[in-house]
Amino acid sequence: xxxxxxxxxxxxxxxxxxxxxxxxxxxxxxxxxxxxxxxxxxxxxxxxxxxxxxxxxxxxxxxxxxxxxxxxxxxxxxxxxxxxxxxxxxxxxxxxxxxxxxxxxxxxxxxxxxxxxxxxxxxxxxxxxxxxxxxxxxxxxxxxxxxxxxxxxxxxxxxxxxxxxxxxxxxxxxxxxxxxxxxxxxxxxxxxxxxxxxxxxxxxx
Amino acid sequence: xxxxxxxxxxxxxxxxxxxxxxxxxxxxxxxxxxxxxxxxxxxxxxxxxxxxxxxxxxxxxxxxxxxxxxxxxxxxxxxxxxxxxxxxxxxxxxxxx
Numbered sequence: 001x002x003x004x005x006x007x008x009x010x011x012x013x014x015x016x017x018x019x020x021x022x023x024x025x026x027x028x029x030x031x032x033x034x035x036x037x038x039x040x041x042x043x044x045x046x047x048x049x050x051x052x053x054x055x056x057x058x059x060x061x062x063x064x065x066x067x068x069x070x071x072x073x074x075x076x077x078x079x080x081x082x083x084x085x086x087x088x089x090x091x092x093x094x095x096x097x098x099x100x101x102x103x104x105x106x107x108x109x110x111x112x113x114x115x116x117x118x119x120x121x122x123x124x125x126x127x128x129x130x131x132x133x134x135x136x137x138x139x140x141x142x143x144x145x146x147x148x149x150x151x152x153x154x155x156x157x158x159x160x161x162x163x164x165x166x167x168x169x170x171x172x173x174x175x176x177x178x179x180x181x182x183x184x185x186x187x188x189x190x191x192x193x194x195x196x197x198x199x200x201x202x203x204x205x
Numbered sequence: 206x207x208x209x210x211x212x213x214x215x216x217x218x219x220x221x222x223x224x225x226x227x228x229x230x231x232x233x234x235x236x237x238x239x240x241x242x243x244x245x246x247x248x249x250x251x252x253x254x255x256x257x258x259x260x261x262x263x264x265x266x267x268x269x270x271x272x273x274x275x276x277x278x279x280x281x282x283x284x285x286x287x288x289x290x291x292x293x294x295x296x297x298x299x300x301x302x
Contacts, residue, residue: 035259039217039271083260120271165261185261189278189285202280 006093010075010134010160021078023196026086033085034150037184041119041170043154050138050155052104053175054111060104064154070095070103073137077160079167080196092158094139097131097174111176115183116157119170124183125192126159126166128176135161138171163194163201220254223263226277227251229284239295240265244272246292251275 022028045064052059062070074093080086101109109128116124130136136159140147147153152169159166165185186192191200199205220236227235236252247269254274258264262278267290276287288294 035261036257037261037264038257038266038273039255121273185278188262188276188287189280189282190261202282204282 006072006074010073010077010096010137021088022086023080024199025201026080026084026196029085029087031085032087032090032151033081033083035081035083035165036150036169037122038120040149043149045154048154049172050100051173052100052106053173055176059106059110060100062103067095067138067155068140071099073099075137075158075160077158079160079164082163082165082190082194082196082201086196090160091143092137092139093141093144094137094155094158096134096137098134100138100174101132109176111178113177113180115175115177115181116168116171117173117175118168119172122168122170122184124157124166124168125177125181125186126157126162127180127193130159130162131174135159161195163191163196165190166194217255217257217266219252220250220256220265221252223251223256223265223277226263226279226284229279230277230286233296237297239297240274241292241295242267242270242272242274243290243292245270248295 048064049061050067051061072093073096076089076091078086078088079090112128114126114128114131138155139158140155142151155171156169157167157171182192189203191202191205194200224236237250239248240251241248244267247267253268254265255268256263256265262276264273265275267274272290274290278285
């Protein structure tokens with residue numbers, strides 16, 4: 001499956017000294033706790049696809065095989081859950097959103113905001129500028145292995161500079177939005193943006 | 206898949222486990238109130254739903270079709286409640302003596 005070059009990166013964004021890697025109100029964990037808003041869907045790679053959508057129109061769609069053939073990127077990043085655990089140096093592989101947009105022939109994103117739609121109906125909203133320039137990917141591998149279903153396999157969004165509920169599990173579709181709209185947790189009191197370094201946990205923070 | 210996970214997910218709890226949070230929203234004993242699912246029409250006590258959401262909040266899902274019937278979170282400013290997935294909530298009178 002892995003016949004495309006692997007690049008390393010997620011550029012920019014906070015490569016601070018080790019003692020400056022835990023955002024306010026967070027504590028470190030060695031575990032990888034599982035938090036789910038619903039049941040874990042059965043992974044069926046034969047019928048899996050990932051799509052880009054603008055309003056009602058489909059911009060691009062990849063089967064699992066096509067997705068795995070796209071250029072792959074590996075990153076090592078710290079992740080921060082709003083429930084106060086942080087985990088350092090997690091290692092992921094997947095396809096950056098930049099690569100997806102390029103493969104879809106998009107010179108630039110058509111809108112400024114995006115909603116990620118997932119199996120099971122979960123959604124989360126992210127500004128497009130937080131997804132591009134090497135800041136996010138659709139991750140398919142964790143620590144060298146296929147991403148486990150309870151952690152969002154076969155594929156999840158990884159946008160590590162925001163609280164981890166934004167890194168939506170079981171991601172299937174990115175829909176561009178003209179204006180920002182709240183997703184699953186954002187419509188129930190959680191922060192619309194969710195920057196752990198500004199401790200944006202709840203609406204109004 | 207073979208990913209080893211020390212924080213293993215034990216699956217959903219039953220809806221009774223949300224009793225504490227529900228008590229902040231409803232003045233009555235909520236776990237015995239009857240929710241009717243807007244997705245599949247199944248009706249049953251809140252206590253028989255499936256609870257997800259962990260420390261972020263209570264997501265009570267229909268045991269038949271997984272529709273999110275009722276969602277509750279507790280944030281710094283108050284309690285948030287969403288019932289878009291429920292067609293109705295029945296709080297039955299106590300039977301006459």
